[in-house]
Amino acid sequence: MLQSLYKCQRNLCTKIRTTSLFVQFVSTSCGSNIPTDESTLINLYHRKSHGLSKENIISDAEPLQLDTAQCSKVSTFIEFFQNHGFSANQTKKLIRLRPKLLVSKVDKTLKPKFKFLQSIGFTEDERNKIICGNPNILMSSIEKQLTPCFDSLKMFMGSEMQAMAAIKRSPQIFNYKISSGLKQTLQVLHQLGIPDSQVPEFISKVPIILTINPEKMNKVGLRLKELGFDVTSPAFRAAFSAMSVLNDSKMERKLENYRSMGFSDGEILNIFRLQPTCMFYSEDNIRAIVAFYVNKLHLSLSHLSQRPSFLLRSLKKRVIPRCSVMQVLWSRGAISKVGKLSSILMISEKDFLRKCITKYEAQVPELLAAYRGELVFNDYTFHLSEIHQISMSKGSSSEAR
Structure with missing residues (x-):
């Protein structure tokens, strides 16, 4: 886990199971009670699962064998979650993670x-x-597990609100008996040098710590200190959370992903130090956003490693819409310079709309189309002060097409 990151510092001096369509193992297990005609199946699941199509209901879990009686529970399950506000993606996730819930x-x-x-x-x-x-909450005992866990959290955190906040940050807390390991957890935090006054806040911000083996917790904390983290900083808490969740193989895979894009070990370590949560993001998402910054905006990898907060912005919801707006403003002559990328990406949605769209929409009618992603740019030719390598001239600004 941390050994791979630690290696970066020294260098400077899903197994896929047999996949089954949910509709396939339901129809196979249930025989003639479930229609097997493809169009009928698709219609059934569009009707019964609020948008979960045959292709959507895919599980990489082991196929669930259902008898005739259990088959009747499937649509009841899906309707129950639909009626309780679950989205199609949420229902799909539950089916994928816990197929047996279908017959609960x-x-x-x-x-x-x-x-x-x-x-x-x-x-x-x-x-x-x-x-x-x-x-797992849905399969746990309220009397033996859920209630005692919540009561222990309330007692330690000091209030129901803080206990609820901890659960929202780390729902896995409900899988553990908090009271039994709390004393050892506190001892490790003290040994790592976290002041007594900050212990409650630390656990509130990183509640997953209550579920970690004390020996592992101490190992993670010591390695982070060796990597230069200040134990009283928010970055230490974020890094601790990341390293507690990711095992060695997952961490190494994420590091290799950064290396494959051209980041040096030093740059990767800097990204981790400044924004540990970058290690939570999927490899595909990170690759896509790095490719956009490098290929479309001509930012260097070195620059990105110094400003890893850019990597945490949604490419589709924030980065591309806002850059498209700035491209239109610049190419139409509404603004003479764009300035820093941070001034584009980090301001609130309300402020961006007011400063960059409402202010100019009468002069540049296509701004809203750019913001909604209806204009496609092969390149973004506006000048950013962050750009180190750029091949463009203002007279050859690309047009939306």
């Missing part, structure tokens, strides 16, 4: 857990995210 008893198994989370005070949206983050 709605009244005896599912409803009580929903009521329990509601009684604590979670909103529907919060409850659904927590369940998707930890489907």
Whole structure:
């Protein structure tokens, strides 16, 4: 885990299971009780699962064998989650992670857990995210596991609100007996040098720490200190959370992904130090956004390693729409310079709309089209002060097409 990052510092001086379509193993297991005609199946699941098509309901879990009686529970399950505000993607995720939930008893198994989370005070949206983050909650005992866990959190955190905040950050907490390991957790934090006054905040910000083996927790903390992290900084908490979740193989895969794009070990280490949460992002997402910055905006990898916060911005929802707006403004002569990329990406949505769209929309009518992604640019030719290598001239600005 940390050994790979530690190696970066020294260098400076899913197994895929047999995949089955959900509709395939349902129809195979249930025989004639479930229609096998493809069009009928697609219609059935569009109707029963609020948008989950045959292609969408794919599980990389082991195929679930259903008998005739269990088959009747499937549509009941899907309707239950639909009626409780779950999106198609959330329902798909639950099916993928816990196929056996499909045959669970709605009244005896599912409803009580929903009521329990509601009684604590979670909103529907919060409850659904927590369940998707930890489907084991639906199979846990309220009396033996969920209630004792929440009571322990309340006692330690000092209030229900703080306990709820911890659960929202780390739903996996509900899988553990908090009280049994709390004393050792506190001892390790003290040994790492975290001041007593900051311990409650540390656990509140990194609640997953309550689920980690104390020996592993101490190892992670010491390695982070060796990498130069200040134990009192927010970056230390974020790095601790990342290193606690990612095992050695996953961490190495993410590091190799950065190396394959051309980042040096020193640059990777700097990214991790400044924005540890970059290690949480999928390899494909990171590759896509780095490719955009390098190939479209002509930023250097070195520059990106110094400003890894750029890597955390959504490419489709923020980076491309805002850059497209700036391209139109610049190419139409509405502005003479764009300035820093940070001034484009980091301001709030409200401020960006006010400063860059509302202000110019009468003069440049196509701004909203650019913001909605309806204009496609082969290149962005406006000048950024961050750009180190750029081949363009203002007279050859690319047009939207």
